[in-house]
Amino acid sequence: MMKTWTIEQIDYYREEVCGRCPGSLWGAKSICRVHQCSIGQIEQCPQWEVANTRASHYNRDPDKSGAKTEQMEQVEEELKDYPWMVREIDRLRETLQQIGTGLTGVYGLDGTMPKAKGRHADSVNREAQRREKYWSRLEQLEAKVQRLDAAAERIGDNRKRTVLTCLMEGQRMNHIARHIGVSRQRLHELKLELVRFLAKEMYGDDRKDIS
Structure with missing residues (x-):
């Protein structure tokens, strides 16, 4: 069962994860070719789970390149x-x-x-x-x-x-x-x-x- 995200987390992962995903198509409309819908309609994605796990790891090691102070x-x-x-x-x-x-x-x-x-x-x-x-x-x-x-x-x-x-x-x-x-x-x-x-x-x- 996928995690339920807060509004703030959804906005964050749409920007940080969907923004880097090769499945995202950017133009006049922002489309996810994986979910076959607008990125603004996505509320859950397995890649968000991966990013969340990585973020937890980076938070324990602030010298990692992805960590944010x-x-x-x-x-x-x-x-x-x-x-x-x-x-x-x-x-x-x-x-x-x-x-x-x-x-x-x-x-x-x-x-x-x-x-x-x-x-x-x-x-x-x-x-x-x-x-x-x-x-x-x-x-x-x-x-x-x-x-x-x-x-x-x-x-x-x-x-x-x-x-x-x-x-x-x-x-x-x-x-x-x-x-x-x-x-x-x-x-x-x-x-x-x-x-x-x-x-x-x-x-x-x-x-x-x-x-």
């Missing part, structure tokens, strides 16, 4: 989030400019806010708290984006840099594979190499250029 998983999440983080930074900057906080210095209540008195004090304080919250969120997002951008600059190989740029733009894996002229399996290998390097560059001490 916590830092690598964090990098993958940040790569997925990169497009909307950039959009959110632009939105927050525009909002802060509109409400008059400015972006040229550190905002401080004592230094820049008027001293409110009487019935308007509460509304002024609420506005100040709102501005502080926006500013704090902006700084957090900018730090994440800048950290990822800085690590990306250390990638010397043009093809890998192109893959990373496409990932940071939110492009789909099959589109990227066609763009750089490689199979989806090879693209997954390149992505894993990139994620491992970025994890070390952004969160680890073992830093070196990738080529």
Whole structure:
């Protein structure tokens, strides 16, 4: 009897296993020639069981090539989030400019806010708290984006840099594979190499250029 998978596991194995499977046909529609249906309709596959067993083995040995560390998983999440983080930074900057906080210095209540008195004090304080919250969120997002951008600059190989740029733009894996002229399996290998390097560059001490 096959294992019952969670929604998160199904999404993961469709991407990681089906994406590398020679039985997958990628194009306008993603078709599994083994199951004779759309890959998005697959909920169980013997190859998922094999991958799950291998993953359990790799998790016991983090030096194996397929193992993913916590830092690598964090990098993958940040790569997925990169497009909307950039959009959110632009939105927050525009909002802060509109409400008059400015972006040229550190905002401080004592230094820049008027001293409110009487019935308007509460509304002024609420506005100040709102501005502080926006500013704090902006700084957090900018730090994440800048950290990822800085690590990306250390990638010397043009093809890998192109893959990373496409990932940071939110492009789909099959589109990227066609763009750089490689199979989806090879693209997954390149992505894993990139994620491992970025994890070390952004969160680890073992830093070196990738080529």
